[in-house]
Amino acid sequence: MSTNDAHSRAAGAPAPAPVPADPVRGAARGTAPAPLSILDLATVGAGYTPAQALLATTTLAQSAEQWGYHRFWVAEHHGMPGVASSNPAVLLAHLGANTTTLRLGSGGVMLPNHSPLVIAEQFGLLEALNPGRIDLGLGRAPGTDQATARALRRGRADGAEDFPQQVAELTNFLDGSFPSGHPYERLTAVPKGEGRPPIWLLGSSGFSAQLAGHLGLPFAFAHHFSGTHTEPALDLYRSSFRPSAVLDAPYALIGVGAVAADDEQQALRHARTAALGMLRLRMGVPGPIPTPEEAEAYPYGAAESEFMDSWIGNLVLGAPGQVADGLESLRKRTGADELMVTSHIHGHEVRHRSYGLIAEAYGLTAQA
Template sequence: MSTEDQQAREAGQPARPGIGAGAGAVHGVVRGTAPAPLSILDLAPVGAGHTPAEALVATTELARSAEAWGYHRFWVAEHHGMPGVASSTPAVLLAHLGAHTSTLRLGSGGVMLPNHAPLAIAEQFGLLEALHPGRIDLGLGRAPGTDQATARALRRGLAEGADDFPQQLAELTHFLDGDFPAGHPYARLTAVPKGDGRPPLWLLGSSGFSARLAGQLGLPFAFAHHFSGNNTVPALDLYRSSFRPSEVLAEPYALIGVSAVAADGEAQARRLARSAGLGMLRLRLGKPGPIPTPEEAESYPYSAAEADFLDDWLSNVVLGSPGEVADGLEALRKRTGADELMVTSHIHGHEARRRSYGLIAQAYGLTAQVA
């Protein structure tokens, strides 16, 4: 048996039918005249001059708007030690968003499994499913979502890391399904609350590891095109070539995360996107902070290397007028063969961000009008 096959076997079997992880919960729903399902990845961004409390209010308002506009999913991501991100604990935020929406699918994009005991995640998402039945997705990543020092603090008492992800995934799956084999040390343990259903599992990634594992297990796969655009097509090809039909999926199902900014025109959209680009540059330099304002991004004294970084980062953002963004998204979908697109507008200014998502929804065909 190959190492890859062994990892797949150790990661356990996909969920059985009838426990909420079937294809109906996985596949996106096309709204309006859109050519494919469209979803949102949100980090509850904290911009310069704003507080985390204001960012969380804005994310709640955005989720309500996203539901009205016809977006299919609204995922939030686990990050730590980043002053520009307020979504450090997805389960807490998802419980809140569920109370303020009624039909929107909510999920983690993702929970960084190596940071947690699998039983804790099974309990958290079992509780979420009990609160908001049939609406929760559990997306899992194998990266820490932070720097090494913070990762060590988060994992105090946890021996495993990213290299043990398949084993952690197997344990989590057994806790969710309540089906540890007889004789297993955890066979008598139960993740509570546990109802008739449970959230579908997604694997997230920006390289080939999770793509191959998701394919071998017959699970849906979400690829982070927004920060690893050069690897998108190879990773999706690997996912599809590795895919084995399962009780969850008969065929591969892949979505990609895409940075997208819509405004009245290309110049304004690029101005907004540059604020996110400067924030990413500072993160890469080990100086994370709130998302800079567009004015700060315009006046920042970029070195030649920094200017090259920003240009390269912006080249992976779909930006422009609403029509230009819709055309760009559709071209990307066709080029990659993605089944679903998940857009993220990590820009400064709550109103500018909300308007960007609204314009994209309208131009892509989700809704006829946007408030």
């Protein structure tokens, strides 16, 4: 119980609402529509400040809770002016204090950038503050350029190839389960509550898919920027899966880029702002998410136009009904247990409305 909860109880306030069951933790599956969740990066658009972006993310999380979204994840990125979520643990602590039942998590923490003990402490603390509401999603990419990655790691030799060992070490810190004789056998991450956040592995290729299967962990695939690899990665995850204390069967989530507006043309106009932002990132000139006018006026070359078309072609966009149908079609095609929509378009109000339209069309608001 947090200090605020204790004060509220002492004042006679009602107990907090119960946290909804998480399908990954053993609730019945297959009897209801697939859960729908949100991945947010605290997107900073041209003309906005990081403070405004973080306020918009907080407002979006509160609305997501009301609309009936299941999870709200934030991701670690560095050196990107268009992304304010550089430290998931700090942002999740703030979101936890401003929501009550919404599951919160990292999508993800880039584990090679950190000591496993530090992450175990951070997420153990988050779990203590928000019991039963925290997910710990782990990625093995740096989430930035190589120079920034070197600055983050300060000469540590650990890299993506050490990811399996880092995951094992992190798990042992969370559980206090190092074997006898291990240098860390007496160490447990503090604070340690009654429970601990479930670990997810994230990926955009087969490596993390296979590792998640071998470890019996839930797996989240980044379909939103690696759509051609989605089904092969999920097949590999399922074929590699070994039942564990965490899961008795595979549980796969896919991240999906989605934009809803009044009609398809408006949705496409907004989607082009995210696509141009990604194009600039790939060109080594990251910046705030451009405005629709900037995206329309940009002098695209042939290769740039091809990239834009390919990026937008991987999105689910259109009027609300089109997006809901597209999401359901993708879920059926991939067999995903859960969908996590994400949208890095310009304009906080436009982005907020897009998620609201999707929630209504997908039937979340009626369920909520």
